[in-house]
Amino acid sequence: MDRxxxxxxxxxxxxxxxxxxxxxxxxxxxxxxxxxxxDGNARDCxxxxxxxxxxxxxxxxxxxxxxxxxxxxxxxxxxxxxxLTNRGIIHIALDHYDEAITDLNEALELKPEFGEVHVNIGxxxxxxxxxxxxxxxxxxxxxxxxxxxxVAHINRGMA
Numbered sequence: 419m420d421r422x423x424x425x426x427x428x429x430x431x432x433x434x435x436x437x438x439x440x441x442x443x444x445x446x447x448x449x450x451x452x453x454x455x456x457d458g459n460a461r462d463c464x465x466x467x468x469x470x471x472x473x474x475x476x477x478x479x480x481x482x483x484x485x486x487x488x489x490x491x492x493x494x495x496x497x498x499x500x501x502l503t504n505r506g507i508i509h510i511a512l513d514h515y516d517e518a519i520t521d522l523n524e525a526l527e528l529k530p531e532f533g534e535v536h537v538n539i540g541x542x543x544x545x546x547x548x549x550x551x552x553x554x555x556x557x558x559x560x561x562x563x564x565x566x567x568x569v570a571h572i573n574r575g576m577a
Contacts, residue, residue, distance in 0.1 A: 459487035460501045467504035470511035480508050499529035506538060515542050533564025540573060549577040 466480035484505035487493065493501060502525040509518035519542060525535050540555030556574035560567055 457487055457491045457493060457497070459483050459491060460493060460497055463487050463501050463504045463508075467507040470508045474511050476508050476511040478512065481505060481512075484508065495528045499525040499532060499535075502528070503532070503535055503538065506535075510538070510542060510545075515546065518542055531562060533559040533562035533570070534566055535559075536562065537564060537566060537570050537573065540570070540577075544573065544577055552577040 463480075463484035466476060466483055470476035470480065484501055487501050488498065488505070502521045506518040506521035506525070509515070509521060519539065522535050522539050522542075525532060529535075536555045536559035540552040540559065543549070543552035543555060553574055556570045556577065559570040560574070564570055
């Protein structure tokens with residue numbers, strides 16, 4: 419199988435749910451976790467990103483859910499960063515890599531501790547055959563103690 423197939427499978431596991439803090443202050447990925455606030459658009463964006471990551475297909479209509487959450491909702495910085503990441507995943511599925519990078523970088527500005535964002539940026543570099551940059555991003559994710567460290571290690575090994 420080619421690298422893109424494996425990357426799509428790995429990307430599935432990285433659709434960023436909103437993260438919750440455990441008792442130690444570390445962020446953990448909860449598979450059934452929703453947006454902590456009461457914003458339905460942000461939750462819809464999360465679900466759309468999960469589907470986009472699983473099947474690497476989406477429509478631009480799914481971006482509307484994310485855009486509504488980002489422009490009309492009072493999201494916490496964490497929820498905003500997660501929604502930007504999820505919109506970035508939808509952009510990746512639409513092959514809009516520049517828009518995805520913009521969203522992912524904005525998410526990092528809000529929450530630099532989100533190592534998962536680096537994995538997604540690394541995936542964009544990987545898809546575009548820039549393996550050196552992909553390795554740098556995967557390494558940054560590992561160094562930030564991403565909750566998906568195993569995915570970052572696998573992706574880095576494939577790059």
